[in-house]
Amino acid sequence: MNDTRMTSLQRVLTTLGHQEPDRVPLFLLLTMHGAKELGLSIKDYFSSSRNLVEGQLRLRAKYRHDCIYNFYYAPLEVEAWGGEVIYSDDGPPNSGEPLIKKFEDIKALKIPEIGRTSVLEKVLESAQALKQQVGDEAPIIGVVMSPFSLPVMQMGFDKYLQLMYENQSLFYRLMDLNTEFCVNWANAQLAAGATAICYFDPVSSTTIIPRQMYLKTGFNIARQTIAQINGPTATHMASGRCLPMVDDISKTGTTMVGVSGIEDLQALKTACRNKLTLLGNLNGIEMCRWGIKETEQQVKQAISQAASGGGFILCDNHGEIPWQVSEDVLMTISDNVRKWGRYPLN
């Protein structure tokens, strides 16, 4: 079951063009599993770009998936803004106490300078090193938090929702700062070697805000931001729903959308066909307790629901596979994409 006809990048580009490649592309968005490969704690692993490069290369050699994921952890950008990161032995680093404690703090915020912020430099170093190693054989995925979703970690979800509803002036001031940073940060990663940018925007999901609110806020912010990013983007809802807003998302200029395991993949495929490539939607939380049979069935089902005609990359639904997901499950996903995902599909 070797893939000989296309490189990973060719496979991904073909599906992005809504054509069928040799088989369904697979993105295993693994972050912490690199630490397991190197026998390091999660904290030690993320302390050095060299660890991440080695971890990503080993993971790809092992599971034969179709991308390199140059993503460390979600609160990395907040760390660059001066926020706190809390490490865990068995999960992703998490954001600590918010750096914006009251609305007025927004007025004093300063945008991090990318060249002078060590945590961001580390990401650029690994993007460069990965590009040297991988070249154009596989896409290297860089990551940004959308300007509209970053405030959840900058100020806490509750305060951010209050800001959105009750203080438009400071809300837009924060959006201006975050947009400038997001564009700079995305373009720096592309210049360093990333092939595409994953634009995490869960707050835009209809799980979090009503579509009418999205059209007034997250939609315009995404359209303005994505227009300034010098490369392709994938908008990721990080498990949030997006079916009612697929047409809106396609108008933001993005090429892909990361979708939730709690939405109907077939309905999403119908809505996205020839407009957006679907990235999803294996349930990362349930995956922690899947056995081999269940894994095969889930892979088979996702492929049958969404892979016809291209425009589909098999992936988890959150953009970060939990630490607790076993090697056996990951290997089974990889094997079964090769078994059931060959085009033309049966």
Added chain:
Amino acid sequence: MNTIIEKFTQALLEVDRISTQKIMDDHVNQIAPVKFIEKIVVPSLEHIGEGWKDGNYALSQVYMSARICENLIDEILPPGDPDRKNQPKIAICVLCDHHKLGKIIVYSLLRSSGFDVMDFGVVTVDELVDRVKEEEIKILMISVLMYPSALKIRSVRKQLTRDNVDVKIIVGGAPFRFDEELWKQIGADAVGRTATEVISLVEKLTGDL
């Protein structure tokens, strides 16, 4: 009454504080505050909570509705008011992460429904076990966002059982929405998949205790 519930619900969904205040002011002159809560506030919040579960409404609407109602109810039924519910000791916390939104929503909804709830804030496993014992809590609600935090509830249960503490644990948060079996695996007594489900569970458990 249904028309009033519809109007109140619509005002909540539109985050229209002025209209919600007016509806309450118009009605608490005619019916007792506790009846206004039971007949208008709780059904409206239940409708919005169910709508979120079905994908018809958004979390921001659940959150803002809960906060608006909490403020309204505090006006007519302050904490400690004798008309508040006669209840066992209830506490809520976030375990091992800093994502407080779910806890705030459930806290606000319970207070909007007339319950008094102790807020333990963000706690570690050991801190939580100590607080439950000190305060003699009978119903404990644990909110988590991160999967590893959900797994730590198993340690809370284990330590409380070891120390013969009789407490019902209700869990909630994203990991439990994505894995329907998880709450049983970590030793909880119940799961609330929405904040309004938690109210029903607390109502039931307070009846049983």
